[in-house]
Amino acid sequence: xxxxxxxxxxxxxxxxxxxxxxxxxxxxxxxxxxxxxxxxxxxxxxxxxxxxxxxxxxxxxxx
Amino acid sequence: xxxxxxxxxxxxxxxxxxxxxxxxxxxxxxxxxxxxxxxxxxxxxxxxxxxxxxxxxxxxxxxxxxxxxxxxxxxxxxxxxxxxxxxxxxxxxxxxxxxxxxxxxxxxxxxxxxxxxxxxxxxxxxxxxxxxxxxxxxxxxxxxxxxxxxxxxxxxxxxxxxxxxxxxxxxxxxxxxxxxxxxxxxxxxxxxxxxxxxxxxxxxxxxxxxxxxxxxxxxxxxxxxxxxxxxxxxxxxxxxxxxxxxxxxxxxxxxxxxxxxxxxxxxxxxxxxxxxxxxxxxxxxxxxxxxxxxxxxxxxxxxxxxxxxxxxxxxxxxxxxxxxxxxxxxxxxxxxxxxxxxxxxxxxxxxxxxxxxxxxxxxxxxxxxxxxxxxxxxxxxxxxxxxxxxxxxxxxxxxxxxx
Ligand SMILES: Cc1cc2nc3c(=O)[nH]c(=O)nc-3n(C[C@H](O)[C@H](O)[C@H](O)COP(=O)(O)OP(=O)(O)OC[C@H]3O[C@@H](n4cnc5c(N)ncnc54)[C@H](O)[C@@H]3O)c2cc1C
Ligand code: SF4
Numbered sequence: 001x002x003x004x005x006x007x008x009x010x011x012x013x014x015x016x017x018x019x020x021x022x023x024x025x026x027x028x029x030x031x032x033x034x035x036x037x038x039x040x041x042x043x044x045x046x047x048x049x050x051x052x053x054x055x056x057x058x059x060x061x062x063x
Numbered sequence: 064x065x066x067x068x069x070x071x072x073x074x075x076x077x078x079x080x081x082x083x084x085x086x087x088x089x090x091x092x093x094x095x096x097x098x099x100x101x102x103x104x105x106x107x108x109x110x111x112x113x114x115x116x117x118x119x120x121x122x123x124x125x126x127x128x129x130x131x132x133x134x135x136x137x138x139x140x141x142x143x144x145x146x147x148x149x150x151x152x153x154x155x156x157x158x159x160x161x162x163x164x165x166x167x168x169x170x171x172x173x174x175x176x177x178x179x180x181x182x183x184x185x186x187x188x189x190x191x192x193x194x195x196x197x198x199x200x201x202x203x204x205x206x207x208x209x210x211x212x213x214x215x216x217x218x219x220x221x222x223x224x225x226x227x228x229x230x231x232x233x234x235x236x237x238x239x240x241x242x243x244x245x246x247x248x249x250x251x252x253x254x255x256x257x258x259x260x261x262x263x264x265x266x267x268x269x270x271x272x273x274x275x276x277x278x279x280x281x282x283x284x285x286x287x288x289x290x291x292x293x294x295x296x297x298x299x300x301x302x303x304x305x306x307x308x309x310x311x312x313x314x315x316x317x318x319x320x321x322x323x324x325x326x327x328x329x330x331x332x333x334x335x336x337x338x339x340x341x342x343x344x345x346x347x348x349x350x351x352x353x354x355x356x357x358x359x360x361x362x363x364x365x366x367x368x369x370x371x372x373x374x375x376x377x378x379x380x381x382x383x384x385x386x387x388x389x390x391x392x393x394x395x396x397x398x399x400x401x402x403x404x405x406x407x408x409x410x411x412x413x414x415x416x417x418x419x420x421x422x423x424x425x426x427x428x429x430x431x432x433x434x435x436x437x438x439x440x441x442x443x444x445x446x447x448x449x450x451x452x453x454x455x456x457x458x459x460x461x462x463x464x465x466x
Contacts, residue, residue, distance in 0.1 A: 012395055013388035014439035015359055018446060026439040028419065030395055052086075053362050055111060057131065 002038050002062045003047065009058035016050040016059060024050060067333060067375040069168040070095045073157055075147045076172030076307075077101020079109070079358065080338025082129055083365025084170040089137050091373055097139040098166075100159055102146035102173075103194065106130065111358060113198035114222035115390055119229055120202065124195060147173075150314040152331050168333050168372050171311070171322055172365060175304035175339040175356060180214065180273065188282035189298045192219055201299065205230050209296035212236075212285050214273055216243035218389045220301035221260065225391040228263050235266040235293045237285065242269060248434060249404035252422060255415040255436070263392050268293075304356055306340035321354045327378035328368040335372045337364035346382045347450060348401045348431070357387040384450045394418050397439045399446040400432030407455075411462035412441050421445070423458050430458035 003023070010032050016024040017032075023043065025033045039047065051059045072088060074081045077099050085099060101107070108127040116122040134141060142159065149158035156163050177191035188209070190201050201223070205211065211227045213220045216238040227234045240246065242253025243260070260267050272288035276298055285293045306321040316330050317323035321342040328335045328343055338361040344350040363383055371378035389396040402408075402424035413420035413436075421441040424432040430453050433445035444465075448458050 011390070012439070013390075014395075014397055014443060015386065015388070017439060017443045018359070018386050018399075021440075021443055021447070026395075028438060028440065030393075030437055030439075052366075053359065055109065055358055 001041065001044060001047065003034050003036075004060050004062060005032060005034055006058045006060075007032070009056045011056050011058075013055060015053050015055055019050045019053060020046040023047065067168070067372075069093065069333075069373070071098070071164075071166050072096070072168040072170070072372065073098045073100060073164060073166040074170040074172060075100045075157065076170075076174055076338070077103060077105075077107050077141075077143055078172065078174055078338070078361075079107065079129065080174070080341075080361040080365035080368075081170065081172035082107040083362050084172060084335075084337060084369040085137055085139055087366040087369035088373070091370060093369075093373060097137070098164065099139055099141050099143070100145075100147050100157070100164075101141070101143045104144035105195065106134070106141070106143070108195060110193070113195065114192060114219050115226060117195075118198050118202055118205075118223065118226045120206075127195060146310060148310050150311055150316070152315045152334065155333070169335070170365075170368055170372065171330065171334065171336040171340070172338045172361075172368075173307040173310070173340060174361075175306045177300065178303045178305045180276075180300050180302065182275070183300060184276050186276065186278050186282045187280060188278070188296055189276055189300065191300050192223065193304075201297065204297040205232055207296075208232070210235075210294065211297045211299065212293045212295040213299045213301060214285070215301040215303070216256070216260075216267070216269075217301060217303065218244075218387075220299065221256065221391050222389060223299055223301065224260060224265050225263065228265060228392075233266075234264075235268065235295065236260060237271050237273060237287070237293070238267070238269045239272055240269065243267070244404075246404045247402075248398075249406070249408050251408065251410075251415075252434060253404070255418070255420075259391065259394060259418060304339065306354065308340055323352075326350070326380035327371040327374075328364060328381050329371055329378065333372070335368035337361065337368035341368075343381060345401075346380055347384055347452075349427075351401065353385075353401070355385050357385060359386045384446050386446065394436050395439065396434070396436055397442040398432070398434040399442055400424070400430075400449045402426065402432030402434075406431065409459065409462075411459065412466070413438055423455070423462070425455040428454055428456075430455045
């Protein structure tokens with residue numbers, strides 16, 4: 001599973017970080033950083049929740 | 064108790080919470096008939112951009128759609144453009160126009176609408192903001208160069224003020240209390256919000272009462288209680304929202320500033336509620352009964368309420384640490400948990416002087432909330448401590464160890 005973020009859509013509101021702070025991090029420069037681009041399969045539930053709750057629909061996965 | 068037998072679930076309210084409920088019902092295996100009743104003629108769309116990018120002219124209407132992939136896979140009958148006007152809990156029927164629909168499961172998600180001023184005149188140029196039409200109308204005024212007077216310095220008033228300044232308009236903001244959002248965030252952060260807007264050229268007037276809004280064919284001025292007046296071509300009344308429960312009067316459901324639900328978001332057997340109108344006891348805060356008017360809550364509750372409906376007697380409680388964001392100028396505000404302006408507050412990271420800080424709040428010895436400007440990472444760290452019911456001292460120790 002590879003995480004893809006559309007940075008043109010992302011508004012840095014950190015909703016994804018509330019779900020999975022070890023994968024998504026909005027830093028003090030107000031940009032979103034993906035800390036683990038290919039998290040293990042055991043994290044699929046959290047990643048799907050982040051996809052579902054991202055207000056701008058910026059997150060998707062490949063694989 | 065066995066899960067209920069459901070053949071027809073009706074979701075009332077075609078916006079965020081209602082859509083998330085539809086999606087969760089299908090995702091969790093509900094295969095019966097599904098109907099969405101929505102007062103607006105649009106498919107569910109997103110509201111936060113209505114005071115931000117969409118109002119700024121930086122996003123188009125198509126980008127607001129909440130479900131870009133369409134509705135075919137949900138196999139739902141979309142009954143849009145007419146409100147439900149009545150509910151009979153015992154007969155299991157809902158009235159829309161001249162029709163009466165039978166249901167055996169219902170999700171109530173009719174949200175909230177702007178609170179009007181007492182005696183608000185029906186004058187051209189006087190606006191409220193909730194729908195895409197509202198945002199379009201306001202945008203037209205800004206396009207025409209209107210001087211803008213915003214009544215109420217809450218999140219929506221503040222965001223519209225910021226967007227209008229971004230479009231180069233003169234903006235006056237009127238706030239009845241001594242600081243913006245002082246009841247919610249206290250005087251220190253209230254003063255930071257005030258200086259943020261003043262730095263960006265807003266004429267912010269606090270502690271002022273509105274006497275009347277006057278004009279001829281079109282609004283011309285807002286008359287203040289202290290005898291002064293604000294000349295303007297557009298007024299936004301942004302003094303809060305009221306839960307949309309008028310259609311439930313006489314239904315037998317308990318209404319009290321929202322639909323009163325149990326811990327699992329059930330309003331009655333087979334009837335659940337979600338989103339801006341839902342009041343429920345939240346176990347994350349000693350079962351405090353709360354109603355939350357924010358995006359993440361509507362998403363999470365819509366999903367949870369659908370699961371409660373499917374689970375029947377075995378439904379799980381909805382336990383949540385509220386999360387809100389707001390964008391004003393180049394400041395990203397994040398706020399989590401539960402606090403008020405009267406609670407003890409400490410600024411634990413950064414400094415308000417450069418609009419980059421995190422504050423934490425204390426209630427009953429525990430850390431109950433956190434608010435940050437441009438410090439999302441810190442705020443989320445405290446959200447976890449709040450969920451774990453950490454003491455305030457533990458949060459202070461964490462702050463000291465992570466400067
Ligand atoms: C301008 C604006 C900016 C915002 N910005 C943010 C933000 O930055 N961050 C944040 O966290 N939150 C924000 N919010 C709040 C967020 O949008 C709401 O919490 C969310 O929309 C609530 O969803 P809901 O489905 O409960 O209710 P609503 O979105 O209010 O939807 C209710 C729907 O039900 C319909 N309806 C009403 N009565 C009936 C009836 N009788 N029958 C059928 N349908 C009916 C309504 O027409 C509406 O379509 C903002 C809100 C606004 C208005
Ligand atoms: S939730 Fe979506 S918009 Fe918000 S920071 Fe994450 S990716 Fe960006």
